[in-house]
Amino acid sequence: MAATEHQHEQALKKFLDERPELRAELDTLNPLLAQAKGETTAQYRDERLHEAFEAEAERLGLFAWELTLQLTAATPEDYQAQRMEVHKEVAEMAGMDWLEYCELYGLGQ
Structure with missing residues (x-):
């Protein structure tokens, strides 16, 4: 389950x-x-905020959606579970074998 818009807005606020x-x-x-x-x-400000958020995710070696989950998850375990769930969805959508996908993205299954 990918991060929802509500989760992303919460993550931006916390960020x-x-x-x-x-x-x-x-x-x-x-x-x-602007x-x-x-x-x-307001639009220009929001765009700059999103750019800063994405830059921070990149600096951390994360996708922006991973940073969203990290900032909104209740626990590190919850974050890890949500993160793996999304990665599995992406692998399925891409038609990739799960083990191959994990190897490509350096994920421990």
Whole structure:
């Protein structure tokens, strides 16, 4: 089961709450930059937040959905179970053998 939109929004909130410097940066974005992109200030801010979130996931060697699960799971065990469930879904959708998929992505089954 992939992370839901609600989970992702919770993860973004927690991510931002843990990074006051990022919050300050996002709160002081130049509105002219948003206007130049044809976006509202809120849309431009949200886009920058998502970029920072994805960059952090990449820095940690995770997919963004994995970081979402990590930030919203009740326990590390819950995170691991949800993470493996999503990976299994992806492997099935890709028509890949589970063991081959695990080897490709360095997952311990």
